[in-house]
Amino acid sequence: MTERVFSIAKSVLAVAVLLSLASAGGVLGYLRQPRELRFEPPVAADLDWFRLMSNGIGGTPPESYFALGKPYEADAYNLSQGKRLYAWFGCGTCHGDGRGGVGPSFLDGWWLYGPEMVSIVASIRDGRPHGMPAFRDRLTIEQIWQLAGYVQTIGSYSPKVAAPSRNDDKQTRPAENRGPAIILFDEGPVGVHPDQGPSP
Amino acid sequence: MAVASACSGKQSALDPHGGPAIHVEHLIIGIVAVCTVIWIVVIVVLGLALLRSRRAGAEDANSEGRLTTVVFAAVAASVVIIAGLTIASFYTTRNIGVPGSAALTITVRGQQWWWQVFYAGSDASRGFQTANEIHIPVGTDVQVRLEGVDVIHSFWVPSLAGKQDVVPGRSNSLLLRAEKPGAYRGQCAEFCGLQHSHMAVLVIAEAPADFERWAASQRGDALTPADPDAAAGQVAFLAKPCSACHTVRGTAAKGTTGPDLTHIGGRQTIAAGLLETTRGSLAAWIADPQTLKPGNNMPMVPLTSVELQNISAYMESLK
Numbered sequence: 001m002t003e004r005v006f007s008i009a010k011s012v013l014a015v016a017v018l019l020s021l022a023s024a025g026g027v028l029g030y031l032r033q034p035r036e037l038r039f040e041p042p043v044a045a046d047l048d049w050f051r052l053m054s055n056g057i058g059g060t061p062p063e064s065y066f067a068l069g070k071p072y073e074a075d076a077y078n079l080s081q082g083k084r085l086y087a088w089f090g091c092g093t094c095h096g097d098g099r100g101g102v103g104p105s106f107l108d109g110w111w112l113y114g115p116e117m118v119s120i121v122a123s124i125r126d127g128r129p130h131g132m133p134a135f136r137d138r139l140t141i142e143q144i145w146q147l148a149g150y151v152q153t154i155g156s157y158s159p160k161v162a163a164p165s166r167n168d169d170k171q172t173r174p175a176e177n178r179g180p181a182i183i184l185f186d187e188g189p190v191g192v193h194p195d196q197g198p199s200p
Numbered sequence: 201m202a203v204a205s206a207c208s209g210k211q212s213a214l215d216p217h218g219g220p221a222i223h224v225e226h227l228i229i230g231i232v233a234v235c236t237v238i239w240i241v242v243i244v245v246l247g248l249a250l251l252r253s254r255r256a257g258a259e260d261a262n263s264e265g266r267l268t269t270v271v272f273a274a275v276a277a278s279v280v281i282i283a284g285l286t287i288a289s290f291y292t293t294r295n296i297g298v299p300g301s302a303a304l305t306i307t308v309r310g311q312q313w314w315w316q317v318f319y320a321g322s323d324a325s326r327g328f329q330t331a332n333e334i335h336i337p338v339g340t341d342v343q344v345r346l347e348g349v350d351v352i353h354s355f356w357v358p359s360l361a362g363k364q365d366v367v368p369g370r371s372n373s374l375l376l377r378a379e380k381p382g383a384y385r386g387q388c389a390e391f392c393g394l395q396h397s398h399m400a401v402l403v404i405a406e407a408p409a410d411f412e413r414w415a416a417s418q419r420g421d422a423l424t425p426a427d428p429d430a431a432a433g434q435v436a437f438l439a440k441p442c443s444a445c446h447t448v449r450g451t452a453a454k455g456t457t458g459p460d461l462t463h464i465g466g467r468q469t470i471a472a473g474l475l476e477t478t479r480g481s482l483a484a485w486i487a488d489p490q491t492l493k494p495g496n497n498m499p500m501v502p503l504t505s506v507e508l509q510n511i512s513a514y515m516e517s518l519k
Contacts, residue, residue: 035495037490037494037495038488038490038491038500044500084497088457137439137440137441137444138441138444139441139499140441140500142499142500143499168369
């Protein structure tokens, strides 16, 4: 009799623990990533004020970017919006599905201007030599950061905690939420860009 | 009271004004009537059985035979009734199908969270595009081709036709027909994300002559703004990111991802039925779309107050 009571109590306890863990997970997920649909105008305007090194490679994001918690690198909503913009603004025309085409690939481990967000934002906003157009008149600065976050995710060296929405079409390349991307690059970019030196 | 008021007006399946919706209404009324009669009969028999006391010696040699007859009669009646309802349902389905030759074909693309509407051109006239407002001639069969862009939506104008899913990657068809002029509201009937509830569509049925007049005006390019504010607004519109997503035919704005704004001032509502089209509501929408319809794909474009005034004047002038 007592044994039965014990076993029932144990199952009730197990269910209770499971439920509280699940709800704690939900609360934690919400706290980690509350959805920010737009920033206050001065904050958004500040996103324009990053500093770039004089050679156009790398630099410092604005202070407010850190205060906001780097929202464009590992926030699933922003990455999804970036993926939408990638399709809407014809990035695929030159960069294909991320493997490049007329324009450089994002998946080969080579970042012509470095993998930093600031470099990617600058490339999209101001354009780059050899054909990359400037998008500053076609996208708001918030959208440019969203798109840059997505582009960085396509070719990131290490896995991110967040991923954009899945493709509805056939996968033609490793998904953005794949395992450690470094595995993909281990074969080395040497064969891909022999003219650009032995390592990325 | 609230329930009764929902049964009339411009969006109700119980206030049908078009062929398909009338067929559906007849079917549902027929099924409800038959089921009501059956329910009453069952409850009366049950009540009698409960009230009647069992008589001593009622079971004679013939009672089992009588009961068998009763059970067989009930089974036969059920078969006949269900078959009848099935036939009625098939008949209705056949009647709301799209006929082989519809007089007018419109393509509607559902996307998060608005309806893109294409009217095809012909040899004599060019096609045009509009958004969230469909005009149809009264008394004409209109075929609506439904295409999905991002996720599954459902096109439902209760007063005119039944629901039809809008699925990415395939094309569905729906017959739309209005017997009486009027404005019939519809909305997305399949949960499609954050702003599912703000994805309305207005079907305006008008006399064929009025419809032709409307179509002719829609085919034309956007009006050149006469007012100086609106002219300045056009310049700002073309310089800002607005024109990267929106088309205004006759100008350099050729974006295709947002609604076509060539004749936005002539539409009754903006943002898929969210607000009436006035200069004030246009300004409010442009100033902060993410607060009025959180999560939609229009960004907040930084504008000065003068630019905002001018652009909303320009939008209003695009009749």
